[in-house]
Amino acid sequence: MTLRRIEYELAGCAGPWLLRLQEWQKARARAHRPRKPGPFGPPLECTRKLKELMSLHYLQGRYADGAVPVAWVTSGFPVELLRPLGFHTLYPENHAAMCGVQRLTTGLSEAIEREGWSRDLCSYARTDLGCVATGRTPAGRLPRPDLLACCTNICQTVLFWYRALAAHFGVPLVVIDTPFVYGELKPHQLQYVRDQLEEAVAVAEKVAGRKLERGELAEVTRLSKEGARLWGDCLAMGKSRPAPWTGFDGFFHMAPIVALRGSEECNAYYRTLLDELRERARRGIGGIRDEKHRLLWDNLPIWFAVRELSTLLAERGFNFACTSYTNAWAEAGANVDPADPIGSAARAYTHIILNQDLRNRLSILQRLARDYACDGAVLHSDRSCKPYSIGQVDLRERLAHELGIHVLLLEADHNDPRAWSAEAAETRLSAFMESFA
């Protein structure tokens, strides 16, 4: 235990230097390669810091089990409860996205499909279960969880996924079940979430072996709220013309608000990013060189094809000025309140975009399209995310008719390249872009 703790702390202290050395070596190697002019603006300086921050998180994670309590957590779980108890948190969705970007999902998924897992299940879940089954991960090693924490505000899938993880690891699973909000949340439904949060605290305290200090909870909640505000401010920079970054950049830069929410490192990162975005906006530097059209993206990204999609669009002057997915992290966290951490978390985490009816979803998309002056939208019909995708056929019609913008429904999967046809997507996107002429 003591040795593990020393390793964990050392990883935290020495990690940044090692990562910087690694980055320096890579930069040196890159320096000899000629840089091709592309359709994008100069890369964000912060990207290097982002890599460093997230790599350090995963590096420390390698030594976390046995050193500190470890929780595997869904992205929508009120993590503010766990941080003051000293948990190292791992986000399987974030890790799965990392695998998706590196195109590892097919191999990981096939490994568990051989055990009887269906290919029709969420590809995040299959990626994660594949990592658990094979031990393969781009992070080197994932810490074994002492606690599993899942919240149904993003989908019911996480419930089934985490049940399977609980059966595999034999560790406690805390579930925060957020009733779906049709119109208004009823008082007994809010009370239910509140009660569950208190129950979750009791389980987490037992696992961590210490009591939750309410003052610390208030402080983490304050940090979380501030982080969400900073992230929202970064996203809002997309309203500038040209947008100083792309919506696809946002998909990558959202990692800290997902995985490190409620920590000072997260907030410090977004302060730096915000400064850089402001400076770019001031100097008229765009995420793409020649921004002619501004688009809204709905749903998760197609992680394995982000680069090819963004290049295809950017070459013709199309930029994603905003995305409903990244926006969700700004809206939910902004509503937590350090004066009432549990009650406000119950309300905030129940009212996220995916846990509300389609009328609300439509109004969010309309607001984003208007605020960011979008003249088109791409709705990613994501085979692996039913709660996000159900209703998109109607949403497409309504957005097109009510806002008079061009809307495309693009079939794909957020992590599994086997459900993706690059040629068909290129044809559809090309036709979509031509419709703006």
Add this chain to the structure above:
Amino acid sequence: MRLVHIQQQRQLHGRRALAVLPVHYPKELLTAFNVLAVEMWGPPGPPRGEDAGRLQPYVCAVARNALAFLASGGADAVDGVLFPHTCDSLQGLATLVPDFGGWTRAAFVFQHARDAGRPSARAFALAELRSLARGLEAWTGRTLTDERLLWALRLHEEIDACRAALLDGRKNSSLGDRELYRLLRRGEWLWPEAHLAELRAARAAMAAEPVQRGLPVLVTGYVPEPPALLDALERAGLTIAADDYAAIGRRVVRWRGAGDPWPWLAQRMLSHPPCPTQSADQGARMRWLQELAQRSGARGVIVHVQKFCEPELFDVPAIRRALPLPSLVLEGELEAELPAQAVTRIEAFAEMLRAGARAA
């Protein structure tokens, strides 16, 4: 037949009808309000009308067919719809249809308490039932008394007792699988008292001695559709000795209540056999299946799931690990007819089981 029954119930007893989507819902409450529940498991077959296209093809047939059915006027004989919160797809349907078109009459939602062992879940189940009751009161114009709810609870307990006796006593029933499932599934739309009369008669007709049948198998899955599946099993020399269909066995509550009707009703909602749609603990579900297999003497397991049904699909590997029996996974899409490939696979599975039985 359903249409005639709905009309008769309205004319003779002044009963409103409520279409109900799968799986679990407080039928006792509807009965107490004198409302006829008519369940919509799809319906099977190709979707009726164009509205199925409003859902992507990777959404399960239950949701797509239900959308098309509702939007095409197929359910116009009923007065309202109840959407239980079973999964992401039905959750989505519950906002898509009333908010963006397809159903203009009354729409109710019933949200389940997940992880039922917790005090919060018990309190929520009770509060959600009372909330639904308030909605039904406003809709029907009836006031619900404790006596009426107690009557409904006792009625449904007896129905469950009969269903449990028929399922547990398969060896002694002269009914074939097709007849038994036809009888059990009539409960999806018959007024409960009429259904109870049929169940009592079938229970009384059970033989004292076991009736000779095919090789016993355990079936788990969503819904026994199409019914031709049951014929195919019989022709292949198999018989369903244990049932864990969400539509059938997983809705039989064996717990008996008493006292205050509201906590009794809430506890009934939390006392189904372990069901993934209610987020039952996976270990508890596997133990339940092991017990079913052991008690019934099943020689094999058939996992009969609907394509894209995540609650069921997530448990398939665990079922195969937990039950030390040969298994066959059949995936359907709520077809009206059983595909020939499925028949072939059932026949091959039966041959394998027979070979195993001979070797033993």
